[in-house]
Amino acid sequence: MRSLSSLLDAINDYAVDHPFPVTPPELYQPCEYMLTLGGKRLRPAILLMGFELFRDDVARALPAAWAVELFHNFTLMHDDIMDAAPLRRGRPTVHTQWNTTTAILSGDVMLIHAYHHLARMNDASTVLSLLQTFNRVATEVCEGQQMDVNFESRSDVSIAEYIRMIELKTAVLLGAALEMGAICADASPDAAAHLSDFGRLAGIAFQIQDDLLDTYGDPAKLGKQVGGDILQNKKTLLVLKTLEMAPKPDVEALLQWMETGAEHPEQKVNAVRAIFDRNDIPRLMAAEKKKFQEEAFGHLEAVQTAPGRKDVLRKMIEDLLERES
Amino acid sequence: MRSLSSLLDAINDYAVDHPFPVTPPELYQPCEYMLTLGGKRLRPAILLMGFELFRDDVARALPAAWAVELFHNFTLMHDDIMDAAPLRRGRPTVHTQWNTTTAILSGDVMLIHAYHHLARMNDASTVLSLLQTFNRVATEVCEGQQMDVNFESRSDVSIAEYIRMIELKTAVLLGAALEMGAICADASPDAAAHLSDFGRLAGIAFQIQDDLLDTYGDPAKLGKQVGGDILQNKKTLLVLKTLEMAPKPDVEALLQWMETGAEHPEQKVNAVRAIFDRNDIPRLMAAEKKKFQEEAFGHLEAVQTAPGRKDVLRKMIEDLLERES
Numbered sequence: 001m002r003s004l005s006s007l008l009d010a011i012n013d014y015a016v017d018h019p020f021p022v023t024p025p026e027l028y029q030p031c032e033y034m035l036t037l038g039g040k041r042l043r044p045a046i047l048l049m050g051f052e053l054f055r056d057d058v059a060r061a062l063p064a065a066w067a068v069e070l071f072h073n074f075t076l077m078h079d080d081i082m083d084a085a086p087l088r089r090g091r092p093t094v095h096t097q098w099n100t101t102t103a104i105l106s107g108d109v110m111l112i113h114a115y116h117h118l119a120r121m122n123d124a125s126t127v128l129s130l131l132q133t134f135n136r137v138a139t140e141v142c143e144g145q146q147m148d149v150n151f152e153s154r155s156d157v158s159i160a161e162y163i164r165m166i167e168l169k170t171a172v173l174l175g176a177a178l179e180m181g182a183i184c185a186d187a188s189p190d191a192a193a194h195l196s197d198f199g200r201l202a203g204i205a206f207q208i209q210d211d212l213l214d215t216y217g218d219p220a221k222l223g224k225q226v227g228g229d230i231l232q233n234k235k236t237l238l239v240l241k242t243l244e245m246a247p248k249p250d251v252e253a254l255l256q257w258m259e260t261g262a263e264h265p266e267q268k269v270n271a272v273r274a275i276f277d278r279n280d281i282p283r284l285m286a287a288e289k290k291k292f293q294e295e296a297f298g299h300l301e302a303v304q305t306a307p308g309r310k311d312v313l314r315k316m317i318e319d320l321l322e323r324e325s
Numbered sequence: 326m327r328s329l330s331s332l333l334d335a336i337n338d339y340a341v342d343h344p345f346p347v348t349p350p351e352l353y354q355p356c357e358y359m360l361t362l363g364g365k366r367l368r369p370a371i372l373l374m375g376f377e378l379f380r381d382d383v384a385r386a387l388p389a390a391w392a393v394e395l396f397h398n399f400t401l402m403h404d405d406i407m408d409a410a411p412l413r414r415g416r417p418t419v420h421t422q423w424n425t426t427t428a429i430l431s432g433d434v435m436l437i438h439a440y441h442h443l444a445r446m447n448d449a450s451t452v453l454s455l456l457q458t459f460n461r462v463a464t465e466v467c468e469g470q471q472m473d474v475n476f477e478s479r480s481d482v483s484i485a486e487y488i489r490m491i492e493l494k495t496a497v498l499l500g501a502a503l504e505m506g507a508i509c510a511d512a513s514p515d516a517a518a519h520l521s522d523f524g525r526l527a528g529i530a531f532q533i534q535d536d537l538l539d540t541y542g543d544p545a546k547l548g549k550q551v552g553g554d555i556l557q558n559k560k561t562l563l564v565l566k567t568l569e570m571a572p573k574p575d576v577e578a579l580l581q582w583m584e585t586g587a588e589h590p591e592q593k594v595n596a597v598r599a600i601f602d603r604n605d606i607p608r609l610m611a612a613e614k615k616k617f618q619e620e621a622f623g624h625l626e627a628v629q630t631a632p633g634r635k636d637v638l639r640k641m642i643e644d645l646l647e648r649e650s
Contacts, residue, residue, distance in 0.1 A: 023468075024468055024471045024472060024475065026471055026474070026475055027467060027468060027471040078429055078430070078433060081425075081426075081429060082426040082429060082430065100406075100425070101406075101407040101474060104403055104406060104407060104429060105403070105407065105467055105470055105471055105474070107433075108403060108432075108433075108436070108467055109464060109467040109468075111433070111436065111437075112436075112460060112463045112464050112467065113460075113464070115440060115456065115459075115460050115463075116460045116464070118456075119453060119456045119457050119460055124449040124450040124452070124453040125449040127449070127452070127453045127456065128444060128449040128452045128453070131440065131443075131444045131452065131456065132444050134440075135437060135438075135440050135441045135444055138437045138440075139434060139437050139438070139441070142352060142430055142433055142434040142437065143348075143349055143352060143434075145430060146349045146351055146352040146430055147349060149351070149426060149430070150349065150351055
C-alpha cells in the first residue's frame, strides 16, 4: 500500500515519460499548459488506490490513471470556453491565453489522447472493459455539463435536478476512476460496482461541501474570496434549498439580492448569508452531505478485500470530506 | 459483394436502430441534426467495401463503420465553429442554428459516441486493434486541422506542406476506414497496410481534384458557384503552384487579386483563372492528381484477395476520381 505522495510521484513520472507530441506546437503546447493548471491529480491517484485494494503493481494501472486525468483536463478546457472563464487557478485559461479555436482543437486532441492511453493497457479484454466504463462516464459528464448550461436560464431547478447535475458533471468521474482501478486489477464485477457507487456518492458529498465552503469556509484556508458564489448569483444548493423551504419574505429577499449588482460585496455576502442562517440552511446542507457520505462509505465497506487494504483510500476520502476549506 | 446502394441501406438501418439518446435534448438534437447535413455516408461505405474484400457478413463491421461516420461529423461540427461557417450544404451549421457552446459540447459527445460504437464490436482483440487505428487517425486529423489553421496566417506555405495538410486533415480518414474494414474482417496486417495506403493516397487525389473542380468544374454539376475558392482568397494548390513557378508579373498579379474584394466576382474569377491557364496550372495539377491516383491503385492491386472481390471498391473510387464536378 503506497502513500498518496508516492502514488502522485508515480503519476508524474508516467506523465513525464509520455508527453504530448511536439508538432504542431500550436496544437500540443496548450495541452501541456492546461496540465500545469490542472491541479492535484486526485482522480488518477484515486484510480490507483482503487487498484491497490487488490494488487500492488500500480505501474500496470498508470495508463488508465493518466487517461482519466487527461479526460478531466479536456473537460476543463472546453468548460472554460463555455463559461467564458478568463482565469483558472489565477492563470489565464487556454482560450484566453490563445483563442477559442485553439481551446476547441487542443481539447479535442486531449480527449483523443485519453483514449490513446487507455489503449496502452496490454490486455485486450481489460481495454474493452475500461473503454465501456470510460465511454459511459464521458457521455454522462457531457450530459451533466449540458444540464448545468440549461440551469443557467431556468428559475425552477429542483434540488433533485441539481444533485443529478453534479452527480453527472463531476461525481461519476470519481466513481469511474475507482471502477477502472478495479478493472485494471481484474477485481470482481461486484467489487467494481461497489467502488463505482462509493466514488459517485462521495463525489456528490464533495460538491455539497464545496457549495458550503464557498459561503462558510475559512478565507485563509480557502485560498479565494469567501462568498464568490453569492457575488456571482450562482444557483447553488444553498440557494435552491432556501427557495424551496424559506418563508416568502426570505425567498423574495434572496431573489432580490440575486438580481442586485455587487457594488458592496461584503454587504451582499453578509445579507445573503443571514438569510441562509436564519433558515438553518448550513445545518440542513451538512446533513444532506452526511447522508451521501454515509451511503458512500457503506459501499466501500462492502468491497471484499484483504484487511488494511482500504486504509489509504478511506483516509484520503475522509480527509477530503472533513477539510474546513 | 453488395452494391454501394445496398451498403448505404445497411448503414442507414444501423443508424436508425442506434440513435442518440433522447435526454437532454439540447445535447443530442444537434447531433441528429448534424447527421442530416452530413452527406453521403461515403466513409462508412468504404469501410464496408474494405471488409467485403475478405468477408460477406457486413453486419459485423457496421459498428466500426458508424463510428467513422460519427467521427467525421464531429470534425465537421467543430471545424464549422473554427471556420465561422454559417452554412453547410445550404443549411445553418450547428453553432449558427444553436450557439457555440452547443456546437462544442454536442461535438464532444458525438466523438465519445464514435468510441461507444467501436466498443460494440464483440471481440476484444478486434476492438483493441480498431481503437489503436482510430486513435492514430483521430490525432492526425486534429494535427491536419491545426496545420490548416496555421496556414491561414502564413504566406510561405510550400506545396509539400499543403499536401501533408490535406493528407492529415482528410485523406488519412479514408485510409483508416479501409484499414478498419480489413481489421473487422481479420485480414492480414499486410492487407490492412496496403488498404490504408490506398485510401490515403486516393484521398489526396480527391482533394487535388476538389481544388481543380472548384475553379474549373461544370457549374451545373458542381451544385455551387464555380470559383468560390478564388472569391474567398483560399490558398489552394492552384494558388501555391502558381506562386511557386509562375513568372514574377503573374505572381504579383495573383497576389494583388487575392487582396482585392469581390465586388465584381465574375471579373475576379476570370482574371485569376486566366493566370492559372497561361501557366498551365490545370494540367500540372491533373498530372499531380494522376500521380497519387496511380500510386493508390498500385496498393489496391497488392492486396491479396479472391478474384472479383475488389470490383465494387475499385469502381467506386475510380468513379469518384473521374467525376467532372
